[in-house]
Amino acid sequence: MQLSLPSRPPAVLRTLSSAQEPMFLRPALLSRSLCTKDFQQLPNEALSAGTEQRCLQILGKTPLLQRVSAGVLVTLCTSHGTPAFLYTLRSSKLKGRHKGDVSFPGGKFDSSDADAIDTALREAQEELGITLPRSTVWGPMKPITDWTGMVIVPVLANIGCLEDLAANPNPEEVESLLTLPLSLACTSSIRGCTCFRQHGRYAYTLPVFQLPGYKVWGLTAMMTDSALSLLFPGSYHSVLSGSRIR
Template sequence: MFLRPAVLSRSLCTKDLQHLPNDFLTKVTEERCRQILAKNPLPQKASAGVLVTLCISEGVPSFLYTLRSSKLKGRHKGDVSFPGGKCDSSDRDVIDTALREAQEELGITLSRSTVWGPMKPITDWTGMVIVPILANIGCLEDLAAKPNSEEVESLLTLQLSLACTSSIHGYTCFRQRGRYAYTLPVFQLPGHKVWGLTAMMTDSALSLLFPGTYRSVLTGSRTQ
């Protein structure tokens, strides 16, 4: 199956969020999101867990990503990702998987209290069931992260307000045999691009955080 990208389109937000207050990630926001995510049961047969990491970076609500090391094997080396990986038999559930992988990649210990809840699972082209776990890890500067150099080349942040702007957020349409096949979001960072499953998770998190404001290209993303 051959898929190729078509035109990158932009202007997906209905309102300007550039003036998002620094205290946006309040208990009110957290409780609302926890109530919605509590409706998502953990799948019995998850393949991998990914921690969709919210944080405060330099006083501003942001996403935290890792730039995967170019030393890694596989097709995703050098990609921008959220911390995560395959489930292990020692993990109690997929939430433990996401927290364990975040600890291994970021060099920090995170408790389950940082987790807001599981988002809807994503099944990739290989059949793996990947569960995004939304979490707020707090002030990035206070965490003193020590990324694992074998897996992580550097840490990257994206302000939540900027993620919704037309200069950062767009989408790519894919064609198959000359016809439209599907559309995926993309987010542009300085020198890097957030695409694929990571962009889908980012898009779904923004839909949850900004209901009625953020316009997703993913069907059903608003329900999380």
């Protein structure tokens, strides 16, 4: 979604953790993985052709709803040779309650969009400054209805090697780009959850991914959690599995 805001310097790419930043990828942190005892093997397989085919088959069973409110591109990529999620840090000058949040590219459905996949790809182009072919899409994930009643469709996609994309983020919407390696996303050191109560009783649980200086929460955390469950079936344990809102 475009907003008329003052021009800002080009957004920069920030890697939340990588081999070049051992302060975030220390052995003590890596040893506590919720995925597998030897999780360091997982990143090499996470975006393999076999994983893609398996995900295509699963996501191909999810029907595209005719009436949706928004589409979000859950962006997988390879950053410095490491499979990762790509997020945007929303500009702090945007209006609304989600300014400054860590998010996936996405926005409201437009009448020109054929479906939620078109919405997600169009919004990614507007925010990231890159045109992504529909072939990058693995498929729509389970729709999410937020507290306002909006029906949001997460669309899982592998956009490839980040260094080759030459992203040119829209400074009116995006302050910077952030990557989170899948291996780090699976560790208990950054994963947490928030339990919500209603009328004095437990209502539901939502995941949180806590990183130095940043927090992935809300719908973005739910989409991240669901994507990890899809990528690592049987080994990644989602906090949403016991929640009423799954």
